[in-house]
Amino acid sequence: MTESVDVKLFFNFRSPYCYIASKTLFELYDKYHANLVWRPLAGWSGRSAPDRAKIKIPMTRQDVRRITGKMGIPMTPPPITTEPTKAGAASLLAEERGLLREWIVEVMRAEWAKGLDIGDEQVLCAVGESIGLEQEALRASFTDQNYLKQMESNWDEAQELGLIGVPSFQVGEELFWGSDRIEYVLDHLNELRLQRI
DSSP states (O other): OOOOEEEEEEEOTTOHHHHHHHTTTTHHHHSBSEEEEEEEOOTTTTSOOHHHHHHHHHHHHHHHHHHHHHHTOOOOOOOTTOOOHHHHHHHHHHHHTTOHHHHHHHHHIIIIISOOOTTSHHHHHHHHHHHTOOHHHHHHHTTOHHHHHHHHHHHHHHHHHTOOSSSEEEETTEEEESGGGHHHHHHHHHHTTOBOO
16 A cells, blocks of 8 residues: 655745646645645745835736736736735634635635635635635634644744745655646656556
């Protein structure tokens, strides 16, 4: 019997590159003996600092427009003021309820395909309702101190590993940064002979 490996995923809901990754990353877990170890990040963690981000936005928007165009997926940027912490905290609730994949896919769709502000609780509650997350628990998750501390701890872990952005993956000692590096994660899993048959 093939033993599964842990594939850690460091992810920030505010990153357009995480949106891009959300369309292909689940292949890692569906086609290979790999366990998703979820590491959501809050606020600016894993992203360029605000001053740097202002400079990067025009180029990033062009880059992301080209990538999503090639993929054939919608791209409607959300308001620049969008804050991802509540979405990240709620993802930990979704994970506990067995709805993490649905949460990732639908939150990213709301934010980057529809251009909605996922810092708005009403937007997140609508997503939660659509995937079957109980509303009271979802609202409580937005400010759950354990979830918020977990995200801080995730960022500390990412920095200790030397990660510099999102999405990032860790498989054993191997680190991979970027939505365009998923194919290299797949290559590594193939090298480890972990494909499901």
